[in-house]
Amino acid sequence: MANYYVTTTGAGSQTGADWANAFDISDFETHIEATVVAGDRYFVAGGTYTCNSTIYTTRTGGTAAYIHIIGVKSTTTAEPPTGADYAIGTERPLFDFSGSATTYFEVAAYYIVMNIQVTGQRSNTSYGLFRTGNYCHVHNCYFSNNYNNTGVRALYIGADTRLFDCECEATYGRGLVSVSDAFIMNCYFHDCGLYNVYLGGDTTFIGNVVANSALGVWTFSNDQIDIIGNTIYNCTTGLEADAGSLRVFYLNNTISNCTDGFKGAFSGVIQDSHYFDYNNWYNNTRDMSWDDGSTEDNSAKGENATANNPGFIDGTGGNFTLSSTSELINAGFSMRLGIG
Secondary structure, three states: OOEEEEOOOOOOOOOOOOHHHOEOHHHHHHHHHHOOOOOOEEEEEOOEEEOOOOEEOOOOOEOOEOEEEEEEOOOOOOOOOOHHHEOOHHHOOEEEEOOOOOOOEEOOOOEEEEOOEEEEOOOOOOOEEEEOOOOOEEEOOEEEEOOOOOOOEEEEEOOOOEEEOOEEEOOOOEEEEEOOOOEEEOOEEEOOOOEEEEEOOOEEEEOOEEEEEEEEEEEOOOOOEEEEOOEEEEEEEEEEEOOOOOOEEEEOOEEEOOOEEEEEOOOOOOOOOEEEEOOEEEOOOEEEEEOOOOEEOOOOOOOOOEOOOOOEEEOOOOEEEEOOOOOOOOOOOOOOOOOO
8 A cells, every 4th residue: 555646747757656756647547547556545736637538447445445536735745645735626636638528537446536626528428527436435526527418427426435525517418426325415516407416226315405407306216315404406306206216205405496396207196105304395386296297296295394485695606505594594303313
């Protein structure tokens, strides 16, 4: 297990052993595809990395030895960097794949990817511009695929992947596709031409913001999906369940300013196995409907449904902070631990 260092220009003998001999993007690509072993860590300095070819590695980490890709500030000199050196916002290194519609970034199983940005225009409609294998962790990252086709995807995560504090958009296509068994928390999915989020079974989706898309969150599995404490805003359809989506739990969400707050592809009634309670439905043209929107049916909203004005600071501009006068403050279900 070793630490490796990457800068936009490389340095010295380019062995990656330290900042004075850092990899450049070509060295990084070669090493991660052919040499990296479980437990290795890459520290990638801030700046723009023009990626003229695909970065695709089948080399895996392990349950006790993840492979790390960590973005750090461009001014970092520590070896290895500490948390204070980690990059946020525009300081995060940018992997730019915009030069070709066929290039992308894909890692295998057991990777931790932190503090990076990936942009481009991948035309493939099966997988994302950035894709993970199974058992990965992705933190504080930004993904954007701007290829002009509704079928394209920005981010595709494998089974049992954990996604935290990330931002994802696809101007013409789909934001996030999650296969199964994912935990997705505190992320921002927005401005996707087709849909923001596509969730497989046994997934927990909690504390996220989903905004400004044709479709907000689409569920498609007969395995359990938990959608808790999210903000769904200004989507043609906020939440949609296809006919095979049989067990979904919706609690403490705010669904506002949508044409259809919830739409189910069910015949006649919303499935009994879809459980709704303590959700806030505000300023939607219709709150709930079935038969793909042909009939409105609000009977399943739950006895504790509310219709409070969220009072976002600037929802249109992407600021979903509640104002001090928001009607949502203390209006939901108290998510306490224990009893008493």
